Amino acid sequence: MAVQLARNPTLSTVVKVQRVLEDAQEPITRYEIHKRLGGSVNYPVLESVLNYFAQMRLIVDEGKKGSVLWVHNTHAKAAKLFLSSRRVA
Numbered sequence: 001m002a003v004q005l006a007r008n009p010t011l012s013t014v015v016k017v018q019r020v021l022e023d024a025q026e027p028i029t030r031y032e033i034h035k036r037l038g039g040s041v042n043y044p045v046l047e048s049v050l051n052y053f054a055q056m057r058l059i060v061d062e063g064k065k066g067s068v069l070w071v072h073n074t075h076a077k078a079a080k081l082f083l084s085s086r087r088v089a
Contacts (some may be wrong), residue, residue, distance in 0.1 A: 007044045011053075016087045017069075021059065027067035058061065 009017075020036045021028065028036075034046060041049075050068060053059040058072040 007048045009045045009049050013041055013045060014049050017046065021068065021070035024070065027069045029067050033068065
């Protein structure tokens with residue numbers, strides 16, 4: 001009987017990975033992400049988080065041997081939403 005690894009990341013893990021990617025501000029390898037997380041996130045869980053981010057179009061992912069780049073700019077989106085919601089008097 002084979003034991004299946006749990007690949008369901010917690011919200012805190014997702015946030016940790018997001019912060020690493022946002023702080024990098026340039027393409028970064030999976031190894032470097034793992035290293036910057038202090039090895040606290042195993043590779044199957046990291047892969048799940050990156051797949052989620054890719055599906056949500058928050059990152060550009062070159063695949064397992066390539067780099068990952070955070071492309072979602074929350075500040076610009078929030079500013080645009082804020083400005084569009086203001087009334088013109």
